[in-house]
Amino acid sequence: MLDIRWLEDLVVLAETRNFTKASEIRNVTQSGFSRRIQSLEHWAGTPLIDRRRNPFELTDAGYRVLEAASETLNRLNAARRAIREDLDERNRCIRFAAxxxxxxxxxxxxxxxxxxxxxxxxxxxxxxxxxxxxxxxxxxxxxxxxxxxxxxxxxxxxxxxxxxxxxxxxxxxxxxxxxxxxxxxxxxxxxxxxxxxxxxxxxxxxxxxxxxxxxxxxxxxxxxxxxxxxxxxxxxxxxxxxxxxxxxxxxxxxxxxxxxxxxxxxxxxxxxxxxxxxxxxxxxxxxxxxxxxxxxxxxxxxxxxxxxxxxxxxxxxxxxxxxxxxxxxx
CATH class of the missing domain: 3.40.190.290 (D-Maltodextrin-Binding Protein; domain 2)
Structure with a gap:
């Protein structure tokens, strides 16, 4: 099952191009962060990171997952903001049907x-x-x-x-x-x-x-x-x-x-x-x-x-x- 944290990890890793910095931003140990990236690769069924290069590069599959992850996270965050705004509005307003x-x-x-x-x-x-x-x-x-x-x-x-x-x-x-x-x-x-x-x-x-x-x-x-x-x-x-x-x-x-x-x-x-x-x-x-x-x-x-x-x-x-x-x- 896909964990949304893995998508967030991939986005941060693509921005920093550094496992150490990315793990710090994500507030997790580097080993734990690496395991989550590996779990995402296992879910995708193919490597997403080309670790042979220094600094590393995303594979073609990695870029495709990154694009989908960014779009998904943006839509989810927008939905969450809208839901919270609606809840705030509801709490401020008393609504009647008549x-x-x-x-x-x-x-x-x-x-x-x-x-x-x-x-x-x-x-x-x-x-x-x-x-x-x-x-x-x-x-x-x-x-x-x-x-x-x-x-x-x-x-x-x-x-x-x-x-x-x-x-x-x-x-x-x-x-x-x-x-x-x-x-x-x-x-x-x-x-x-x-x-x-x-x-x-x-x-x-x-x-x-x-x-x-x-x-x-x-x-x-x-x-x-x-x-x-x-x-x-x-x-x-x-x-x-x-x-x-x-x-x-x-x-x-x-x-x-x-x-x-x-x-x-x-x-x-x-x-x-x-x-x-x-x-x-x-x-x-x-x-x-x-x-x-x-x-x-x-x-x-x-x-x-x-x-x-x-x-x-x-x-x-x-x-x-x-x-x-x-x-x-x-």
Whole structure:
């Protein structure tokens, strides 16, 4: 088996052209150094040093091995430097994976709060759908997953396979609410009401199958036999895309309160159904079972110790949800 030290020995020997100097540089006895060169020659199957000459010369085979050794060592050293730089960067930065909607609605409010606790620690957020976040969590490319979880657990059940976060420790750090919203008629009533009754129908704006918010909505719809027939008119993986279509009057969509509170306040969007069709969601941060880099562990320790006082409840819940709901029902 080839020993990388033999390649390093050959490079130093080719530079010094002297066994004594080379052995000193390599911090090994001259006899030990000579044995390692001989081991390399045995591996190559031919002499690499022409010892009949004074000073000695490399053989043709020696030059070929030297060229390969230099290239291999350069590439290995470059890889080692890159790995160490990546590890240093990882230790300096706490990395999160989160669905797109949380990158827009939650993190801009939450990051300043935790930066006050962590000082100058850098934070990085990878935005993806929940399966993509789960994959990043599973392969260790992020420290934490921050995601939305509904009370019924439909978000964890509907993904097609168990998510790696299930069973892992978590802390609840925020709240969100999905509300069925529609554009309004001139009298303020919803353009696409969710009036109960099997003979009624409504145009429905749905989340794409890969979107975890849609899993929560579909779980509610499946459990409510009193809802009208929903005609799936349009799909989008992003809540903002569905909001735009709802504002255009194309249908009803379950949309996050934090992204629509201004629309509700200005009556551009109104409730399409009663408050019992709302879906309350927890925002949770999940950690893996293995030990994290020191700064990530420090964050987890603080979150775990301070819960539930660190739960971020959007002011829209108190300031807008009930007044807007009352106005929409008038």
């Amino acid at each position: 669905p797109h909607v949380l990158s827009v609605t939650f993190f801009p409010r939450w990051i300043p709060a935790i930066q006050n606790r962590l000082g100058g620690t850098r934070l990085a957020i990878v935005s993806d759908n929940l399966p993509g976040c789960a994959s990043a969590f599973e392969d260790g490319s992020v420290d934490f997953v921050v995601c939305l979880v509904d009370p019924s657990g439909a978000i964890f059940r509907t993904g097609g396979r168990p998510l790696p976060m299930e069973g892992c420790r978590y802390v609840t750090i925020g709240r969100e609410r999905l509300i069925p919203l529609s554009a309004a008629l001139e009298n303020g009533a919803p353009l696409h009401p969710l009036d109960v009754g099997p003979r009624r129908s409504a145009s429905y704006l749905a989340y794409s199958r890969e979107c975890s918010l849609g899993w929560a909505v579909e779980g509610l719809i499946a459990a409510r036999s009193d809802l009208p027939r929903l005609n799936n008119l349009y799909e989008n993986s992003l809540a903002d895309g569905l909001r735009t279509m709802a504002l255009s009057g194309l249908g009803v969509a379950w949309l996050p309160l934090t992204t629509t509170h201004n629309d509700i306040l200005r009556s551009r969007l109104v409730r399409a159904g009663s408050p019992d069709l709302d879906i309350d969601l927890e925002i949770r941060i999940y950690r893996p079972s293995h030990k994290l880099p020191s700064r990530a562990e420090n964050l987890w320790t603080q979150l775990d110790a301070a819960a539930p006082s660190l739960i971020l409840t959007p002011p829209e819940f108190a300031a807008l949800a009930e007044p807007a709901a009352a106005a929409a029902r008038m």
